[in-house]
Amino acid sequence: MIDYIKSSDLYLEVLDKAEQKGYSLNLFSYSESSKKKLDKYGFQKVNFKERKIEIGIDKLVEHDKGAYFHELLHAKLFLEDYPQILRYPKIDLDGTIDYYLSEIGNISQHALIYPIMSELECNHSELDDRYLKQVLENTNLTYKGLGKFFRALELLEGSLRNKNKIEEFKDEILKKQPEEYKLFEKIEKIILAINDPLTMRNAIIKLIDVLEQYLKLSSEKDFFLKYLTRVPLISNNIILEDKADNFFYIEYFNEFADIFIMSKIDNHCCGFIDGSRTSKSDIQKMLNNYTVKQLKERLNI
Ligand SMILES: [Zn+2]
Incomplete structure (x- = not known):
């Protein structure tokens, strides 16, 4: 599959953009799936210092063209100057906060990536089905504090992958998790306004504000994320x-x-x-x- 991907227009376009900016592009598969979360079957990482872009795909899904295209599109957005959330280097943020910031960055890009994938007639429906199944099962869970923000993000990711599926279960989710569902609708509006780097920056900042509010609700502390995260x-x-x-x-x-x-x-x-x-x-x-x-x-x- 990697050879096939490397001959695709998308790969060649990303490679060209990477070379123009002095980045190398490394595509590979790895086998660590058991340790990974359900929705993480690949990653795209930028090493700013060494000017390297790495795209790893879990061996479990290496037959899936969509898994590669998904990560290549993350790389493409980075190379087109879509904003990243950069952390203040002298303070280690709590692992949970770091995770949520990564999710905010990811989901902001997904708002553009999934529609592009549909245009390219390329999807990873097997992964989406698995993801959606878990999201719907989680309707029976009770979330507290920051967990409600997690649930809203999960519903949003589910909706970006398959809007009809979330709509279909709207009444049930709304009944069991009303606050989470309303928060999902609020952040969905923020995310759907993204259509260029500027609107992505606005959305990321609004989502970081929502995260800060939920962190405060959970711990009654300020985390000063508007200072400790920079969005160019x-x-x-x-x-x-x-x-x-x-x-x-x-x-x-x-x-x-x-x-x-x-x-x-x-x-x-x-x-x-x-x-x-x-x-x-x-x-x-x-x-x-x-x-x-x-x-x-x-x-x-
Ligand atoms: Zn992604």
Whole structure:
């Protein structure tokens, strides 16, 4: 199958985009399925430092063209500058939070990936059927706190894969898990508004806010995810020539030497700056004097 995939238009397109950006593309299959969760039969990982994109497909599904196309489309979106959620490197986020952030990033891309797969007349219906079966079985479970957010994400993923199936069981789910179902409808609206990198950034930020609310409900603590996760700003030609301080402000905390570049549009972090190398006043001067384009180039945000 790998040879067949490597001769497909999609693979060649992704390879070409990767080469243009100086990334290598490595496609392989692996056998660890028993350890993996039900819905994880493949992955796409970007190693920014080594400029490598790795796509792994579980041997259990290596006969499935859809499994490869799915991961290739994740790589394609990355290469087309769709935003990723980057973590503040000096704090290890709790594993659960890290997992939810990855899911938010994934599901935002799935909003585009599944429709493209339908257009290419390529699916992974075997995987979808298995996934949907589990999602529907989980209607009998009781979720609390953050679990309700998990359930809403699961319903959303199910709906992106097969909307009719979730609709079919709507009444039952609504009766047993009303809060989860309403949350699913809310985040579905956010996700379905995605059609380009800018709308994806907006959706990711809104979902991180919802996650923060549920984390707070569960633990009565703030997690400050709007500072600890950065989503690079998506610029367009209009704002590039505008003054940087129309769009950004800085934030800093006594515990960290670093400076957080925040977007005025949505109050979410766009960049982490090493405060031991650049002072707050230098950054403030840049904001006052630079255009957005100059600031992006200088600070790599
Ligand atoms: Zn995916």
